[in-house]
Amino acid sequence: MSQEANPTFINTDNAEPEAAEASDRQASAAVSAENAAVETDTAAAVETAAENVSADKKATRLTQEEKRVGKTLKSSLTPEELAAVNTKKGLLQLLSTKNVNVDKALLKLRYEQELETLQVELVKLQRSIQLEGRRLAIILEGRDAAGKGGTIRRFIEHLNPRSARVVALPKPSDLQKGQWYFQRYAEQLPNPGEIVFFDRSWYNRAVVEPVMGFCSEKQYRVFMQQVPEFEHMLYEDNLELVKFWFSISKDVQEQRFQSRRLDPLKQWKISPVDDRAQENWDLYTKYKNNMFSKTHTTYSPWIIVKANDKKRARVESMRYVLSNLQYQGKEDTKVQLSPDPDIVMRYHRSHQSID
Secondary structure, eight states: OOOOOOOOOOOOTTHHHHHHHHHHHHHHHHHHHHHHHHHHHHHHHHHHHHHHHHHHHHHHOOOHHHHHHHHHHGGGOOHHHHHHTTSHHHHHHHHHHSOOOHHHHHHHHHHHHHHHHHHHHHHHHHHHHHHHTOEEEEEEEESTTSSHHHHHHHHHTTSOTTSEEEEOOOSOOHHHHTSOTTHHHHTTSOOTTEEEEEESOGGGGTTHHHHHTOSOHHHHHHHHHHHHHHHHHHHHTTOEEEEEEEEOOHHHHHHHHHHHHHOTTTGGGOOHHHHHHTTTHHHHHHHHHHHHHHHOOSSSOEEEEEOSSHHHHHHHHHHHHHHHSOOTTGGGOOSOOSOOTTTEEEOOTTOOOOO
């Protein structure tokens, strides 16, 4: 009897899904490889671009000297020329093509260099005052347009604003008019570790107020009696006080008033007091001289600064402060700290003033 062979059966139910999965895995691998290649190319491109940007920045970054030259030229440039100075190439082109007064540019450049070195020393002074808990008040007085505000701005330009401030009080309120005259100024005196600059001070009552009729004769007389005593109390309390008088000639004052009238950025400085400053010149001189004679003392002397040249007045007044106050690192400095005696001097009755 013949025997039939058993048939072999093949299960094909899972064959198609497995093949599809294999195909998907291959496609996914291909996509991943392609993405990786793209990411690598992108990263390389970004790195190259970054290197190019860095190189461009290095090529166009101005040195300190070039920045000072650019600042020197700023006042004589048009907006288009000023934009060109933002790159080294533009600056070099401008220097070669623009008609610049070289002597004036060099003077401005030397002034900027000198100012910066003195400002570094002022930062050291401030740091010492902070660490030692000292109190420093610097008063700047003088006729209108003498350059007091501009000098203060250069003093504080790089100081820590947390421990240096400017006091420029407005006219007193009705309440303050009934207080002791020195009260609102005493409230503004420096705290331990602080420097305060007074852009005008209690000495308003010594000159401006009597000239303009803002105080009575009795108020003026009482003030002149009390101010040496007030300042002696400050001295005994170890407050360091510097009193500057910025001195300018009548012609220079008029020139600066005219500059304020023509310059829209300076017109805010013009006040009714300015309008009468020239006509009251001699009266200001009378009260100024009386102020010096009554309030110049050994413990609180007046320091006269000849300010017809604003730039010299700024740097020499800085030198006076730095030379007369102690601070850490002063002995090691290579900066000239002694002020020019032709610009800065202690008040003396025989001194011939330009104002």
